[in-house]
Amino acid sequence: MNPADFEAWIARMGWSARRCARELGCSQNSIAAWRRGQPEAAPYIALACAALTHGLPGWRRSECHVPEIQEHGDENHSNLMR
Numbered sequence: 001m002n003p004a005d006f007e008a009w010i011a012r013m014g015w016s017a018r019r020c021a022r023e024l025g026c027s028q029n030s031i032a033a034w035r036r037g038q039p040e041a042a043p044y045i046a047l048a049c050a051a052l053t054h055g056l057p058g059w060r061r062s063e064c065h066v067p068e069i070q071e072h073g074d075e076n077h078s079n080l081m082r
Helices: 003-013 017-024 028-036 043-053 074-081
Strands: none
Touching: 003 017, 003 028, 003 043, 017 028, 017 043
16 A cells, blocks of 8 residues: 555544544554655555444354364364365
8 A cells, every 4th residue: 555545544534643643552662654755654554544434243153153273183174165
């Protein structure tokens, strides 16, 4: 996520650097660095920004239908791909 896009996201949300850091689970130093593009925010930060923009909560397995993965060897994992 380039600095211009990150700045646009912050402006859209109307949040302070402190709130951005809290919501993204990072430090205010990271927010400042991403604003400068040193380094650019990683793709997972862009995804987190998109989720926050749309009001999505953090992922919880209990809220999704995800099959249990058995740990008895590779032959059982191949059944999940069918």
